[in-house]
Amino acid sequence: MKKQVTLWQDYFKGIWEINPAFKQILGTCPTLAVTATVENGIAMALATTFVLTFSSFIISLMRKLIPSQVRIASYIVVIATFVTIVDLVMKAQFPELSKSLGPFIPLIVVNCIILGRAEAFASKNGPLRSVLDALGNGTGFLIALVALSAIRELFGSRSVLGLQILPDTFEPMIVMILPAGAFITYGLLLGFSNTLAERKKRIAQEELVRKYKPVQKAGSEEIISQEA
Amino acid sequence: MELFIIFISAAVVNNFVLAYFLGICPFIGVSNKLSSASSMGMATTFVMVLTAIVSYLLYNFILVPFGLEFLQIPSFILVIASLVQFVEMVIKKISQPLYRALGIFLPLITTNCAILGLALFISMRDYNFIESVIFGVGAGAGFTLALVIMAGIREELELADVPKGFRGAPITLITAGILALAFMGFAGMI
Amino acid sequence: MSLFSFAKKTFRGGVHPFEHKEMTENLAFEIMPDPPTVIVPLSQHIGKQATPIVKKGSVVSLGSVVAEPQGFVSIPIHSPVSGKVMNIHREPNTSGYPKDAIIIQTDTTIEGSEKFEPLNYETISGEAIRERVRIAGLVGQGGAAFPTFIKLSPPDGKKIDYVILNGCECEPYLTRDYRLMLEKSEDVVVGLNLIMKAVGVENGIIGIEDNKPEAIEKLKGVATRFKNIKVEVLETKYPQGAEKMLIRACVGREVPPGKLPMDAGVIVQNIGTATAIYDAVVKGEPQLYAALTVTGKGINSPKNLMVKVGTPLQEVLDYCGGVKEEAVKVIVGGPMMGIAQFDFSAPVMKATSGIVVLTKEEVNEHPETPCLKCGKCIEACPINLVPTKLSRYSQLERYEDAEDLNITSCMECGTCTFTCPANIPLVQWIRLGKQKVIELQKEKKTA
Amino acid sequence: MKTAIHMIATLLIIGAISGGLLSGISNWADPLIAMNKQKATEEAIFLVQPEGKSYEHLNAPGVEIYKVFDGSNKPIGYSLAYEGNGFQGKIRVMVGLSSDLNKIVSMEVLEQVETPGLGTKVTESHYKDQFKNLVTVPSLNWVKEGTAPKENEVIAITGATISSKAVVAIINDGMTKLRKLQQGGKL
Amino acid sequence: MSTPTANPVYKLELTSSPHVHSRWNTKQAMWLVIISLLPPVVASVLFYGFYQLFVILVSVGVCVGTEALIKKARHKEVTISDGSAAITGLLLALILPPNFSLFFTAIGAIFAIAIGKEIFGGLGYNIFNPALVGRAFLQAAFPVAMTTWAIPNFSDAVSKATPLAAFKFEKITADLGAMFMGNISGSIGETSGLAVLLGGIFLIVIGVVNWRVPLAMVLGVIVFGGIFWLIDPSKYPNPFFHLLAGGFMFGAFYMATDWVTSPLTGKGMWMYGGGISLIIVVIRLFGGLPEGVMYAILFMNGFVPLINKYTKPRVFGEVK
Numbered sequence A: 001m002k003k004q005v006t007l008w009q010d011y012f013k014g015i016w017e018i019n020p021a022f023k024q025i026l027g028t029c030p031t032l033a034v035t036a037t038v039e040n041g042i043a044m045a046l047a048t049t050f051v052l053t054f055s056s057f058i059i060s061l062m063r064k065l066i067p068s069q070v071r072i073a074s075y076i077v078v079i080a081t082f083v084t085i086v087d088l089v090m091k092a093q094f095p096e097l098s099k100s101l102g103p104f105i106p107l108i109v110v111n112c113i114i115l116g117r118a119e120a121f122a123s124k125n126g127p128l129r130s131v132l133d134a135l136g137n138g139t140g141f142l143i144a145l146v147a148l149s150a151i152r153e154l155f156g157s158r159s160v161l162g163l164q165i166l167p168d169t170f171e172p173m174i175v176m177i178l179p180a181g182a183f184i185t186y187g188l189l190l191g192f193s194n195t196l197a198e199r200k201k202r203i204a205q206e207e208l209v210r211k212y213k214p215v216q217k218a219g220s221e222e223i224i225s226q227e228a
Numbered sequence B: 001m002e003l004f005i006i007f008i009s010a011a012v013v014n015n016f017v018l019a020y021f022l023g024i025c026p027f028i029g030v031s032n033k034l035s036s037a038s039s040m041g042m043a044t045t046f047v048m049v050l051t052a053i054v055s056y057l058l059y060n061f062i063l064v065p066f067g068l069e070f071l072q073i074p075s076f077i078l079v080i081a082s083l084v085q086f087v088e089m090v091i092k093k094i095s096q097p098l099y100r101a102l103g104i105f106l107p108l109i110t111t112n113c114a115i116l117g118l119a120l121f122i123s124m125r126d127y128n129f130i131e132s133v134i135f136g137v138g139a140g141a142g143f144t145l146a147l148v149i150m151a152g153i154r155e156e157l158e159l160a161d162v163p164k165g166f167r168g169a170p171i172t173l174i175t176a177g178i179l180a181l182a183f184m185g186f187a188g189m190i
Numbered sequence C: 001m002s003l004f005s006f007a008k009k010t011f012r013g014g015v016h017p018f019e020h021k022e023m024t025e026n027l028a029f030e031i032m033p034d035p036p037t038v039i040v041p042l043s044q045h046i047g048k049q050a051t052p053i054v055k056k057g058s059v060v061s062l063g064s065v066v067a068e069p070q071g072f073v074s075i076p077i078h079s080p081v082s083g084k085v086m087n088i089h090r091e092p093n094t095s096g097y098p099k100d101a102i103i104i105q106t107d108t109t110i111e112g113s114e115k116f117e118p119l120n121y122e123t124i125s126g127e128a129i130r131e132r133v134r135i136a137g138l139v140g141q142g143g144a145a146f147p148t149f150i151k152l153s154p155p156d157g158k159k160i161d162y163v164i165l166n167g168c169e170c171e172p173y174l175t176r177d178y179r180l181m182l183e184k185s186e187d188v189v190v191g192l193n194l195i196m197k198a199v200g201v202e203n204g205i206i207g208i209e210d211n212k213p214e215a216i217e218k219l220k221g222v223a224t225r226f227k228n229i230k231v232e233v234l235e236t237k238y239p240q241g242a243e244k245m246l247i248r249a250c251v252g253r254e255v256p257p258g259k260l261p262m263d264a265g266v267i268v269q270n271i272g273t274a275t276a277i278y279d280a281v282v283k284g285e286p287q288l289y290a291a292l293t294v295t296g297k298g299i300n301s302p303k304n305l306m307v308k309v310g311t312p313l314q315e316v317l318d319y320c321g322g323v324k325e326e327a328v329k330v331i332v333g334g335p336m337m338g339i340a341q342f343d344f345s346a347p348v349m350k351a352t353s354g355i356v357v358l359t360k361e362e363v364n365e366h367p368e369t370p371c372l373k374c375g376k377c378i379e380a381c382p383i384n385l386v387p388t389k390l391s392r393y394s395q396l397e398r399y400e401d402a403e404d405l406n407i408t409s410c411m412e413c414g415t416c417t418f419t420c421p422a423n424i425p426l427v428q429w430i431r432l433g434k435q436k437v438i439e440l441q442k443e444k445k446t447a
Numbered sequence D: 001m002k003t004a005i006h007m008i009a010t011l012l013i014i015g016a017i018s019g020g021l022l023s024g025i026s027n028w029a030d031p032l033i034a035m036n037k038q039k040a041t042e043e044a045i046f047l048v049q050p051e052g053k054s055y056e057h058l059n060a061p062g063v064e065i066y067k068v069f070d071g072s073n074k075p076i077g078y079s080l081a082y083e084g085n086g087f088q089g090k091i092r093v094m095v096g097l098s099s100d101l102n103k104i105v106s107m108e109v110l111e112q113v114e115t116p117g118l119g120t121k122v123t124e125s126h127y128k129d130q131f132k133n134l135v136t137v138p139s140l141n142w143v144k145e146g147t148a149p150k151e152n153e154v155i156a157i158t159g160a161t162i163s164s165k166a167v168v169a170i171i172n173d174g175m176t177k178l179r180k181l182q183q184g185g186k187l
Numbered sequence E: 001m002s003t004p005t006a007n008p009v010y011k012l013e014l015t016s017s018p019h020v021h022s023r024w025n026t027k028q029a030m031w032l033v034i035i036s037l038l039p040p041v042v043a044s045v046l047f048y049g050f051y052q053l054f055v056i057l058v059s060v061g062v063c064v065g066t067e068a069l070i071k072k073a074r075h076k077e078v079t080i081s082d083g084s085a086a087i088t089g090l091l092l093a094l095i096l097p098p099n100f101s102l103f104f105t106a107i108g109a110i111f112a113i114a115i116g117k118e119i120f121g122g123l124g125y126n127i128f129n130p131a132l133v134g135r136a137f138l139q140a141a142f143p144v145a146m147t148t149w150a151i152p153n154f155s156d157a158v159s160k161a162t163p164l165a166a167f168k169f170e171k172i173t174a175d176l177g178a179m180f181m182g183n184i185s186g187s188i189g190e191t192s193g194l195a196v197l198l199g200g201i202f203l204i205v206i207g208v209v210n211w212r213v214p215l216a217m218v219l220g221v222i223v224f225g226g227i228f229w230l231i232d233p234s235k236y237p238n239p240f241f242h243l244l245a246g247g248f249m250f251g252a253f254y255m256a257t258d259w260v261t262s263p264l265t266g267k268g269m270w271m272y273g274g275g276i277s278l279i280i281v282v283i284r285l286f287g288g289l290p291e292g293v294m295y296a297i298l299f300m301n302g303f304v305p306l307i308n309k310y311t312k313p314r315v316f317g318e319v320k
Ligand SMILES: Cc1cc2nc3c(=O)[nH]c(=O)nc-3n(C[C@H](O)[C@H](O)[C@H](O)COP(=O)(O)O)c2cc1C
Pocket: C139, C140, C141, C142, C143, C144, C145, C146, C151, C166, C167, C168, C169, C170, C171, C239, C240, C241, C242, C243, C244, C268, C269, C270, C271, C273, C337, C411, C412, C413
């Protein structure tokens, strides 16, 4: 029973608690670069998840065999191998998509999410948990990329996933699919998610104060006003 | 003139950070203090130039002749990793103060996609040797420029009343967005 | 504007507040009658407070010594009236912190007064001048109340080239130095000559702002009789009277941060200090009077007064017709550097130069907004600091950054606060930060 | 010493496995990739020469030029691939030309990184259709909207004058090179 | 120790020195800027008609409203009466093309205040000029609408192209006299050089605007533009064309001089003004875009913190 819980935990924490794009602020470059359309965003997230999952799996299997001095180098080779596989497959089967993602597929190699999870999790845990962790982080990354690209595509091209949503009278805001729009949208999303998280924390804290100091009403107010 | 254009294009018009989204992590991570930003910029520029040279040689004299292009990604990344190690060792030998200034930034550079991106661009665009070097210098200068501007702004913002949730990465991204708007003025100059 | 003023001698920066000197500049000094009681603080100077040599109930005569100096940086204190010692204890003080004081009830029936032997200023030796200045208990009249005899005894090895008399009176409203220069021109110049003799210096300069043409005229006339004394006309600008600025304007030297004027080979004394030296040497009088201006739109009849040291502020205000209802501030000193008062039983001291009573309209206060980065404070700071950053660092308790930006060089002239359109209390924050930085520096030294 | 051997051995083994795996996959992928590329080029060549049925890659220095033949193997003209700077970056075009090089059959934009919604309008038909039957002598020219174009002129897109101008300039550039080749009898 | 006999008769303030203050305050400076903008406002209505007044009203209204909302949401004092948001709105409207959509205007105004100003903490903390941030956003979002010009009233011109666009794309140099009076197309506020000069000189004379920045820009553009003109007068326009064309004057007097986003020190202001003019000339002569004043000012805004840091004045008495 307990094990069940931790396994779920391994998967779910990647979605919000340690969401790579919103909490760890890793993998920023692809997050910004490929989110002009939802299609690209999803493709990028899937490619990343693929590499992340397989390399986590392999690295977790080999974790006891690799001497720690050449740890990073070995990880990089493993990751680079999977990235090359993705790159070649995409080029062979989806030439259009491969073109629009540009150099960002090869760059998955240096995406810090992958090396980060390899170092922080896969090198210390068994294959099952590592794969779940990788899938969780991949899902978190996917959610973030979809959120970002949906906003950008909606305002920048009036559509989501190629389907026109906003009416023709709405002039598309080209800036949203330009670098500036990417930075600003990501910044705003991040800011609002932080604000939300902070408010949650504050409310929880107030709750605690109220619970444990039911008599000192004035005192609790003071703490709140200090927070604000 | 061609070389000058490559330089300006890499440094300003198609700035790696603000137009190509490469090296955003160090851009966000190391831009909170001016001193570390300029050190990081210099270290990265140095590694970029070396990478440009080595990856040009590797690609054109080993991978292509032997039909090993599919090993491009693993070999580039290994080369970069060993280059950084090598640079670290050399700096440690020749100058302790420089090592202390740059030391902690060097390992970070290994996982900096701007460097790998640079190597990939060089092979993709068929630059010749001199062009590759100039491209490396330009990209490094552009990276340093963006990093240093941002560090200056962030030191200033520490004194500002930025909403709590927006401090740190969010305001940095938004500032980068406005900077990217400003850099658009240089479009079409290449 | 500042483009056209390069011809006149001055320093970089500064501001020009409304002067408002017209209220008192044409009023001659009146001598205020002795008050019923005087409160004589034991510390009216920088340095250790003096030790009382009288007790409760002692009878003292005018000019007799009531407290002896304690240590080197200290001075004796003389009784400003004849009377009986009522008590010796803590009393309110114009500095805002209560201080030990001797309270004397005036008794005009007590006969006699003590004076020194008058000396001939042409034949007197430097040594004798210094000794007279010491026993007469003179302190600088420029505001800091530094014991004057110490300034007159520079350590061996320091070569002093100039003595500058500070006749700027750059604070708005105040006209004490101006009236002294007009009414006692002779004493001022002779006083300067005595200072030059005491420190063995050849060159004397009297620096006067160009808003005081009559004083310039008069002193130039008297100075022609003396070799090596000249009058420099300076641009009217606050804080022209600050030592470092004055030295820069008159002789073009800059006193480095943390150094004293004598390190630049200059000694600066106030006009009032010069007349006090004259009185002590030539007339043999210890310092019993404070010359001061009582002014501002909040006082009924502004005056220039000679007031006995130890007179409570309330007495002085009452003598000048009392405070108007619309007054919002009563300041001892000038409006730029002075200290706002809440307790009018605090006494006038040796170095008190004025009491300014301001109304709301004169204070010109507006709500504070965040810094607008207009740069006016930087342009105005005579020390070339960056007040906006210093105050913000101090506010955010980033004292190390403040130290790096030389917060300790600030002379707290208040020019920055005066000029700031955002109405930020810059110097107030800087003062706080400066104290903290100095504390931290001390801690570091002892650690 | 033992750890050193261990280290090197590990790396070598990982490297060998990776190399083997990749060479396998690349053996499978390379022909596909090459085919994709080939197909794309071919499509473009015939897109600008609708009558074309076969082509021949001419070996000309500095330009990518194809001679195009119709069903009866009669040469009907050329397809020229050429590139130059647009507003944001490189623009690559394919131009179908008559055999005497004096007329454009049709024009296609292969690659561009112009601003979406602005410069990308050069790929839309109302712009590129203007190039059909355009006279290339003495050279192409462009005019602003509201002006009647001559037989060698195209109307620039409002808001994307720079990109429109760039396409014209790129074609002119390519034509200059071609004419030199033509004079040298190399076509 | 005696108890202090606090005087009950007077309401005394016990703040520390200095006890007097100059006539300057934030609100007054801002309202003076608004007054100084009257000539360009009048000129815009004269040249392009009454509709422009609606654009101005929408822009000002939305800016002020956005600022009030954000301050409320952050539980801060609502400070719209200081006039700074109104200036942003006014300036934003004046640098838009004639007959601009009111909806787009509102979007620009929201962006200017929310992203250009309040996200940095509001008045005094923003790094970039809010009105220009708003315009740069609009330019990038709706480039076609932002480059659609109109022919001003009283003009006998036939082309809607701005002098800069005409120069860039057709190599036509406009008549300098017409450019000064305003008989040329352009953004509604920048059209008349005369009106801008009137307001700008007013600001300099009353001391709101520091003269160094406009002077540095004017000298800079004459020098940098002049160098290219001397190199090849047939290819590059004469420097006075640069001076009168586009938003140069408007930028130099009203926008580069924004206290908040320009350097603190005199030396810094020279560098800043010079940098702006260099970038303007480079963009105009070599860039893809016809005009670069907005980009140049925004770019140099980004440098201001660095400039401030390295032009810190020498502390009095310190030897370097
Ligand atoms: C901001 C500032 C303004 C000053 N203005 C004057 C002034 O106007 N006149 C003056 O005599 N002293 C002024 N002083 C004091 C002088 O710096 C200096 O201490 C004094 O002239 C020394 O003379 P003393 O020892 O006789 O007082 C000022 C000091 C400061 C910090």
